[in-house]
Amino acid sequence: MNRGLLIVLSGPSGVGKGTVCASLRHRMPELVYSVSATTRSPRQGEINGINYFFKSQEQFQDMIANDALLEWAEYVGNYYGTPRDFVDRTLASGKDIILEIEVQGALKVKQKFPEGVFVFLMPPSLDELKSRITGRGTENADVIDHRMTVAVEEMNLLQHYDYAVVNDEIDAACQRIQSIITAEHCRADRLMTELPQMPAASEKA
Amino acid sequence: MNRGLLIVLSGPSGVGKGTVCASLRHRMPELVYSVSATTRSPRQGEINGINYFFKSQEQFQDMIANDALLEWAEYVGNYYGTPRDFVDRTLASGKDIILEIEVQGALKVKQKFPEGVFVFLMPPSLDELKSRITGRGTENADVIDHRMTVAVEEMNLLQHYDYAVVNDEIDAACQRIQSIITAEHCRADRLMTELPQMPAASEKA
Incomplete structure (x- = not known):
């Protein structure tokens, strides 16, 4: 049996990780939630x-x-x-199992579990992220500014991830993540360690 | 504008590269054929x-x-x-552009174009491959044996590819390849060279 994949879904605060993760679990009931x-x-x-x-x-x-x-x-x-x-x-x-987690936690998981699939959920733009953070409720301008500063710092952690998925629209973002999971199951380096069914060249004749 | 992807579709003789490629072009009319x-x-x-x-x-x-x-x-x-x-x-x-090519040609392309996406189409099993090769027509047993020997040698080239897609059923194989193309467009390393839109950490305040 092939091993499942650990999918780590992360991204800056306010980007919509929870909503996308919930929608993904609805679309993929076979996906286990950490x-x-x-x-x-x-x-x-x-x-x-x-x-x-x-x-x-x-x-x-x-x-x-x-x-x-x-x-x-x-x-x-x-x-x-x-x-x-x-x-x-x-x-x-x-x-397969999905772990929804903030960016610092995701980087710690990567240290212990580098074979995971690390997906960074991105806002369509920083303006859109600000609008989502502002739209959440009653925070004042200082709090919003602070959260934007943190979010920009978090965006710079993208370099440690395997994939970046823009959360422009939930269905589209979920579709991209589903494609990433399918593609990762097709990766030759994963399959070669899991499917040693081909005879070696020396056995061919 | 983001650069397109070169998708190289290869695999052993008899695996069904041509059929899958034709079906893929039908499903993805925006895909250019080399x-x-x-x-x-x-x-x-x-x-x-x-x-x-x-x-x-x-x-x-x-x-x-x-x-x-x-x-x-x-x-x-x-x-x-x-x-x-x-x-x-x-x-x-x-x-994006797709190149359907036999395995030796694909390896030459990889030398000149390592940033391509190299997809290896696999038979569900060697028995199934033999049945497809035999079913093609009138070849005698010696010819079929020779083609199987070559096919097994070609299977061992999988290690040079990025992805392996089992051609068990054409629609399923095409769906996997479409997912691979979507996922490759989301790869963080590709996006970071193409989308330098995020302010550096030093500019955040």
């Missing part, structure tokens, strides 16, 4: 193993110590991370 | 610049001498080759 581990408490209706793997502080520290996370970060007093085991088991079963 | 140069005489209905660029022996020798061909070969007394100029002009106009 479930994060967290130390925060479950909210109403959240199910362990579906929304998150809920862990105690001690369990999470053990995972860090045992290198059981592809990346982790602390956010407002809680830990969040990507369990390596869930990704490995999914790939070994031949299924 | 026209070969030849010294053979035009047949009834063949048009210069559409079916072939018809050249005299002297003109063809000049093209060889001037490195105006991406590859060339002699076949039953006539020369055939891929004019570099037609490929270059098509790519510069922003259009």
